[in-house]
Amino acid sequence: MCGIVGYAGHRxxxxxxxxxxxxxxxxxxxxxxxxxxxxxxCLAIAKAEGKLSRLVERLDGHQPIGVLGVGHTRWxxxxxxxxxxxxxxxxxxxxxVLVHNGIIENYAALRAEMAERGHDFASETDTEVLAxxxxxxxxxxxxxxxGFRPLPHLFAEAVRRALKRVEGAYAVVAxxxxxxxxxxxxxxxxxxxxxxxxxxxFLASDIPALLAYTRQAMTLEDxxxxxxxxxGVQVYTLDGQPxxxxxxxxxxxxxxxxxxxxxHFFLKEIHExxxxxxxxxxxxxxxxxxxxPELDGLDLRRVKRVRLVACGTAYHACLMGRTLIERWARLPxxxxxxxxxxxxxxxxxxxxxxxxxxxxxxxxxxxxxxxLAREQAAQTVAITNVVGSTITRYADTSVYLRVGxxxxxxxxxxxxxxxxxxxxxxxxxxxxxxxxxxxEAAEMLEALQTMxxxxxxxxxxxxxxxxxxxxxxxxxxxxxxGRGPNHPxxxxxxxxxxxxxxxxxxxxxxxxxxxxxxxxxxxxxPCLAIATxxxxxxxxxxxxxxxxxxxxxxxxxxxxxxTEIARHAHHVLYVPATPEALSPIINTVPLQxxxxxxxxxxxxxVDQPRNLAKSVTVE
Ligand code: F6R
Numbered sequence: 001m002c003g004i005v006g007y008a009g010h011r012x013x014x015x016x017x018x019x020x021x022x023x024x025x026x027x028x029x030x031x032x033x034x035x036x037x038x039x040x041x042c043l044a045i046a047k048a049e050g051k052l053s054r055l056v057e058r059l060d061g062h063q064p065i066g067v068l069g070v071g072h073t074r075w076x077x078x079x080x081x082x083x084x085x086x087x088x089x090x091x092x093x094x095x096x097v098l099v100h101n102g103i104i105e106n107y108a109a110l111r112a113e114m115a116e117r118g119h120d121f122a123s124e125t126d127t128e129v130l131a132x133x134x135x136x137x138x139x140x141x142x143x144x145x146x147g148f149r150p151l152p153h154l155f156a157e158a159v160r161r162a163l164k165r166v167e168g169a170y171a172v173v174a175x176x177x178x179x180x181x182x183x184x185x186x187x188x189x190x191x192x193x194x195x196x197x198x199x200x201x202f203l204a205s206d207i208p209a210l211l212a213y214t215r216q217a218m219t220l221e222d223x224x225x226x227x228x229x230x231x232g233v234q235v236y237t238l239d240g241q242p243x244x245x246x247x248x249x250x251x252x253x254x255x256x257x258x259x260x261x262x263x264h265f266f267l268k269e270i271h272e273x274x275x276x277x278x279x280x281x282x283x284x285x286x287x288x289x290x291x292x293p294e295l296d297g298l299d300l301r302r303v304k305r306v307r308l309v310a311c312g313t314a315y316h317a318c319l320m321g322r323t324l325i326e327r328w329a330r331l332p333x334x335x336x337x338x339x340x341x342x343x344x345x346x347x348x349x350x351x352x353x354x355x356x357x358x359x360x361x362x363x364x365x366x367x368x369x370x371x372l373a374r375e376q377a378a379q380t381v382a383i384t385n386v387v388g389s390t391i392t393r394y395a396d397t398s399v400y401l402r403v404g405x406x407x408x409x410x411x412x413x414x415x416x417x418x419x420x421x422x423x424x425x426x427x428x429x430x431x432x433x434x435x436x437x438x439x440e441a442a443e444m445l446e447a448l449q450t451m452x453x454x455x456x457x458x459x460x461x462x463x464x465x466x467x468x469x470x471x472x473x474x475x476x477x478x479x480x481x482g483r484g485p486n487h488p489x490x491x492x493x494x495x496x497x498x499x500x501x502x503x504x505x506x507x508x509x510x511x512x513x514x515x516x517x518x519x520x521x522x523x524x525x526p527c528l529a530i531a532t533x534x535x536x537x538x539x540x541x542x543x544x545x546x547x548x549x550x551x552x553x554x555x556x557x558x559x560x561x562x563t564e565i566a567r568h569a570h571h572v573l574y575v576p577a578t579p580e581a582l583s584p585i586i587n588t589v590p591l592q593x594x595x596x597x598x599x600x601x602x603x604x605x606v607d608q609p610r611n612l613a614k615s616v617t618v619e
Contacts, residue, residue: 001027001404002087002101003073004192005209006173008183009200009230014063017071020202020209021052026258026265027205028405029073030081030388034059035088035097036069041177043097047086067230068180070173072099075405076387078107079124089128091135092119095177096155098134100127101205102190103402105168105283130162134174137161150240156227159184163225163238169282173203186225186238189278194218194226194233196247201228207250208257215250264606266408266500270592274456276403276413277585280420281452285445288438290428294399298379300432303353306333307378309341309369310357311616313411313495314418318357319488320584321422327581328436328444329429338365342372350377355425358382359406359414360615361389370394383421385414399425408607409614410499412592415492416455419585423448447579454576455589465590468555468571469597472526478503479517479552480591481510482530483540489530489584493591500606501599510536510543521550528594529569532587533559534580544568555594557587 003024007013017034032055033047044064048054052073072087079085087099104110107126114132115121121128138158141149151157155176163170169189175182185192185203195202195210195217202210203226210217220226220235224243227234235243252261262268284291306325308318318335325333336346342365348354354373358366361384370391373380382395385403392398401417427444430436472478478497482490491507498505508517510529521527527547531540544554545568556569559577566572573590575583599606 001075003027004099004101004205005071006183006203008068008228013066013069017069021071021073023208029075031074031086033086033088034071036064036066037180038066039180043177047083049083070099077103078126081388085123085125089131091131096135098131098174101171102169104166133162134158155179156184181229183228187220188222192220199230201233216247217250218245218247266606269408269412271459273413273416274452277452279402280417290424292428294397304351306331306353308335308355309338311338311363311365313415314357316488316492317418320419323485324426328426330435338369342368348376348378352378354378354380356382357418358391359385361386361391362615362617364617409612447582462593465573465593466597469594470601473598473601477525478505479527480507483510483536485584486530489587496595499609500595501602513543521552523551526553528555531556531558532583
């Protein structure tokens with residue numbers, strides 16, 4: 001996720017901006033930049049691809065002088081991670097400077113409109129389009145444009161007007177060369193906080209960027225705009241109404257602030273899943289249809305079957321994805337593990353669509369599978385979180401997860417993103433092939449869109465899962481079982497427990513119990529059974545009874561309102577009702593929390609489990 005810092009005050013802005021960006025490094029980024037304005041209106045912009053240290057080196061000995069400025073670390077969403085696409089961006093006059101975090105959904109239409117008016121664009125970013133749009137509004141206001149004009153500052157009013165035309169998510173900070181004491185910040189679905197100092201004020205994506213300078217802060221809510229000057233801050237709604245907002249005092253230390261107050265990145269990333277899922281879905285469901293313009297270049301009519309390939313957690317997402325593709329799009333689909341696929345002499349040809357799923361986009365076995373698919377003339381789609389990663393350079397096209405950088409070694413939010421994108425892909429293929437009942441498609445789209453709220457509600461009450469997890473912290477082994485689309489959920493739950501608590505765990509399809517694993521069951525092998533509402537619910541209950549009859553403790557994951565299940569299981573964790581096909585998305589969340597609380601009770605290093613690397617770039 002991009003990081004933003006803005007400063008308006010009396011001290012040299014550049015070191016403050018660079019220091020703030022350093023404090024936001026944990027958010028992940030691929031390029032960085034600053035723009036600083038001196039009181040005479042002299043503007044300096046510096047950008048560098050890669051680490052912040054590259055930008056610092058570039059500025060060594062000639063840091064821009066000025067007491068107002070903005071800084072940005074970019075996590076690419078539109079356009080490759082390079083210096084041209086790095087922020088800040090300017091409008092066509094070069095007088096308006098803008099940094100942005102988020103995704104402007106209608107940027108293509110706005111860009112076309114600006115291009116028609118004769119605007120040239122230096123970068124491929126959606127951000128630059130917004131800078132141009134602000135420039136157009138500013139020029140119109142200067143030329144005496146009429147209409148409702150609620151904000152006292154011309155530039156702030158221009159930003160307000162431009163943002164009224166923008167669809168999507170953003171946190172922006174902008175300034176104009178002619179107004180050297182004024183920063184304008186605004187947000188819609190992306191974070192931006194205000195820091196309040198003595199004759200100086202700040203804007204930042206997150207609190208850590210402010211802590212060296214002030215502990216007094218003020219929130220900016222979605223749909224609000226802040227006019228920030230050294231002597232004060234005024235907040236308005238985007239409709240121009242003044243807002244009265246009380247400041248608050250930040251009590252976190254720096255380490256806690258980077259994790260938004262959570263003790264571990266893994267827990268923070270679990271809790272941010274509702275927002276990240278909103279980011280992932282934003283703009284991809286409109287008027288009852290799935291929009292995936294990334295797939296426009298493919299010839300989908302040629303596709304006779306789909307192969308999904310990945311490793312680890314991403315492979316579990318593929319298992320869910322294959323079920324949905326077969327069920328909805330009626331295309332034969334198979335999921336394969338990268339390290340197997342690459343040596344299996346798989347049957348692929350130009351009628352095969354190969355979908356490679358990788359959070360990092362750098363996993364060696366997944367990349368090797370991609371190269372193989374290309375050699376065999378298959379069409380290829382990468383589903384990844386990292387713009388510009390190797391996988392995106394070789395696949396025919398890429399669909400991004402948009403869940404922001406994942407810092408914890410154990411995957412959490414990327415899994416929910418992968419499941420959601422694969423569900424969208426399955427619905428998109430069904431839509432293209434005209435094979436899905438309209439009612440069912442509408443129900444699934446509705447369920448996907450309400451999923452973030454449901455996960456949010458679930459995450460508001462984690463005491464129960466914590467309490468149950470603590471009871472099992474000292475077991476040697478755990479058995480997970482699930483059916484249908486939740487078989488992969490059982491595999492993922494078991495993988496999470498193994499990875500971060502080092503407890504041996506096995507995930508199984510519930511129906512396989514009698515074909516072997518039942519022999520292991522005894523009072524020392526507890527079982528987590530996924531028993532949410534489904535077509536095979538009754539069979540799952542029978543499986544639970546079989547487990548219980550062997551003296552094993554049972555933790556059931558069930559649908560809210562299911563009181564029956566408590567008669568069969570020793571402990572019940574509840575999730576909101578969701579259609580079975582999409583239930584693996586929400587069902588995963590309690591299993592992540594369960595693994596987390598077991599690991600904590602065992603004193604494990606949750607964010608850096610032993611022997612594991614975040615990205616497996618070797619075989
Ligand atoms: C598990 C985990 C790994 C990764 C796997 C693939 O928590 O993180 O199993 O899912 O190494 O990584 P990517 O998705 O980067 O290809």
